[in-house]
Amino acid sequence: MARVILLVAYHVFKESVRDKVLYNLVLFATLMISASYLVGQLTAGQDIKIIKDLGLAASAVFGLFIAVFIGVGLVWKEVDRRSVYNVLVKPLRRHHFIAGKFIGLALTLLANLAVMAAAVYLVLAVMAWTQPVLAAAALVDAPVVDPNLLKAFLLIYVQLLVVTALALFFSTFSSPMLSAALTFGLYVVGHFNADLAHFENVVQSRAAAQLARALYYLLPNLAPFDVKAAVVHGQAVPAGYVLLTTGYGFLYAAAVVGLAMLVFARRDFK
Amino acid sequence: MSADADRLSGRPDRRQAIAALVVSALLVTAALGLQAVRETHYRIAPVDATLLYVESGASANRLALSYHALLADVYWIRAIQYYGDTRLSTSSTKQYSALYPLLDLATSLDPRFTVAYRFGAMFLAEPFPGGPGRVDLAITLLNKGLAAEPAKWQYAQDAGFVYYWWLQDYKQAAMWFDKASRIQGAPWWLRSLAATTLVQGGDRPSSRVLWMQLYETAENDWIRTTSRLRLAQLDALDEIEQLAARVARYQQVAGRFPADWEAVRAAGLLRAIPSDPSGTPYLLDATQPGGVTIARSSKLYPLPPQFARKAGPPS
Numbered sequence: 001m002a003r004v005i006l007l008v009a010y011h012v013f014k015e016s017v018r019d020k021v022l023y024n025l026v027l028f029a030t031l032m033i034s035a036s037y038l039v040g041q042l043t044a045g046q047d048i049k050i051i052k053d054l055g056l057a058a059s060a061v062f063g064l065f066i067a068v069f070i071g072v073g074l075v076w077k078e079v080d081r082r083s084v085y086n087v088l089v090k091p092l093r094r095h096h097f098i099a100g101k102f103i104g105l106a107l108t109l110l111a112n113l114a115v116m117a118a119a120v121y122l123v124l125a126v127m128a129w130t131q132p133v134l135a136a137a138a139l140v141d142a143p144v145v146d147p148n149l150l151k152a153f154l155l156i157y158v159q160l161l162v163v164t165a166l167a168l169f170f171s172t173f174s175s176p177m178l179s180a181a182l183t184f185g186l187y188v189v190g191h192f193n194a195d196l197a198h199f200e201n202v203v204q205s206r207a208a209a210q211l212a213r214a215l216y217y218l219l220p221n222l223a224p225f226d227v228k229a230a231v232v233h234g235q236a237v238p239a240g241y242v243l244l245t246t247g248y249g250f251l252y253a254a255a256v257v258g259l260a261m262l263v264f265a266r267r268d269f270k
Numbered sequence: 271m272s273a274d275a276d277r278l279s280g281r282p283d284r285r286q287a288i289a290a291l292v293v294s295a296l297l298v299t300a301a302l303g304l305q306a307v308r309e310t311h312y313r314i315a316p317v318d319a320t321l322l323y324v325e326s327g328a329s330a331n332r333l334a335l336s337y338h339a340l341l342a343d344v345y346w347i348r349a350i351q352y353y354g355d356t357r358l359s360t361s362s363t364k365q366y367s368a369l370y371p372l373l374d375l376a377t378s379l380d381p382r383f384t385v386a387y388r389f390g391a392m393f394l395a396e397p398f399p400g401g402p403g404r405v406d407l408a409i410t411l412l413n414k415g416l417a418a419e420p421a422k423w424q425y426a427q428d429a430g431f432v433y434y435w436w437l438q439d440y441k442q443a444a445m446w447f448d449k450a451s452r453i454q455g456a457p458w459w460l461r462s463l464a465a466t467t468l469v470q471g472g473d474r475p476s477s478r479v480l481w482m483q484l485y486e487t488a489e490n491d492w493i494r495t496t497s498r499l500r501l502a503q504l505d506a507l508d509e510i511e512q513l514a515a516r517v518a519r520y521q522q523v524a525g526r527f528p529a530d531w532e533a534v535r536a537a538g539l540l541r542a543i544p545s546d547p548s549g550t551p552y553l554l555d556a557t558q559p560g561g562v563t564i565a566r567s568s569k570l571y572p573l574p575p576q577f578a579r580k581a582g583p584p585s
């Protein structure tokens with residue numbers, strides 16, 4: 001079973017490489033290198049902070065686009081090309097197919113994010129080496145080449161897994177355009193989710209407040225994945241917080257992938 | 271063989287590909303030429319640097335999703351560019367109306383953006399034309415910083431500095447220095463500075479301590495340069511005091527105000543024509559307190575008014 005899933009995952013990874021997804025890394029590297037030069041001219045001594053902010057935000061955005069635009073086509077493309085028939089006649093269960101697709105894209109994202117994190121660290125190391133005065137000033141907040149940045153990268157990755165799961169879920173029953181719109185919509189809603197938790201302060205109706213509270217638990221809560229500003233300012237991000245948020249992300253993504261399996265299993269391809 | 275294969279497959283051969291590239295390059299060049307011509311005849315209206323797409327920090331924070339720190343950087347860069355452009359502008363109608371909103375947005379988006387609070391305090395308080403001269407907004411910004419990070423004694427120190435340097439309100443300044451000194455991690459000298467400020471008001475040694483502290487903890491070149499300038503001005507005030515004493519002695523001996531520095535030097539009271547720390551010679555001016563002043567062409571001009579008034583021969 002695991003072998004079959006990994007085989008599908010491997011093909012997703014290979015296909016994303018063939019689709020030139022990794023070109024995104026060239027773009028990212030160009031952005032980081034040019035930014036490291038430009039910010040020095042513009043930021044009045046805040047180069048290190050801004051490179052960290054930019055590196056983390058760009059990794060999150062690039063990852064988001066990969067997760068959404070590849071994720072929404074994962075299943076739809078197979079159905080559209082009718083290659084799904086060839087796949088399903090093989091000794092492969094439908095839910096294995098979905099699991100493989102998800103893991104494949106998760107691996108693609110992991111590879112991308114790992115390279116982007118390495119690029120951010122490299123740029124920071126070069127800045128610390130070439131501009132010791134700036135680096136010394138930046139130490140007030142946090143070390144220049146700060147291992148704590150990895151906590152932010154980890155949570156970005158887990159958030160991307162949730163987004164990937166959503167994109168894959170929508171991909172099992174709707175067109176890429178609609179799936180992308182729905183996934184982006186949930187991504188935005190996920191950042192405003194906390195408002196729903198205290199809806200009783202805004203409305204009088206008890207039923208509406210309870211509905212809002214239910215939605216709060218149902219919709220993805222993405223805001224807690226954002227610790228970018230905290231790590232850049234050297235604030236403590238406790239390991240327990242990272243662990244709990246990571247656990248939430250994995251479980252939520254697994255639940256959504258489970259739903260995607262269910263929908264896909266019930267689809268009629270005749 | 272390869273060209274044949276390309277022809278059979280319907281793909282362009284190398285010559286066709288090169289021709290297509292050349293044609294594309296020519297078309298882009300022509301488009302850029304047309305754009306240049308259009309911009310010569312129909313000038314593009316300059317972008318209004320004061321335009322703020324979002325004015326509320328809270329709204330900007332919500333709209334930024336999880337990218338508020340990066341957006342704060344963007345507003346920070348805009349604030350620096352705006353301040354620099356306005357400061358360099360020679361327009362008689364220039365104003366710094368967008369400086370505070372830009373800093374307010376940057377600090378709302380990233381409440382721990384230390385340099386934005388300290389930059390704000392320094393340059394919002396700077397009198398016109400070097401800044402908007404809004405000490406009230408400087409204090410507001412620093413209070414906002416303290417609300418976000420109560421452990422940052424530097425904000426309380428900066429608030430004291432604003433009262434000390436720009437308002438010469440030494441009671442308030444001493445209160446802020448005292449407040450800063452009570453925050454954990456604050457340097458020991460803040461407590462004695464608070465006491466000195468309360469008892470003696472503003473004096474040059476205390477000012478020197480403050481500017482030295484700013485210089486040593488400066489997070490950007492602008493603050494460093496300004497601190498260096500202020501320290502040089504304080505040095506100049508000390509030198510003016512010493513020179514005024516020599517001019518007074520000359521007057522006692524010669525019975526008249528010296529015509530020039532050469533006369534003072536010839537009387538054996540100076541070894542050379544005295545210059546201020548920027549290298550510009552001091553001026554002899556009988557209408558000034560102590561008879562010595564700084565040249566308008568000096569980089570140090572004008573000297574801080576609260577101390578310049580006091581400059582003169584030691585009593």
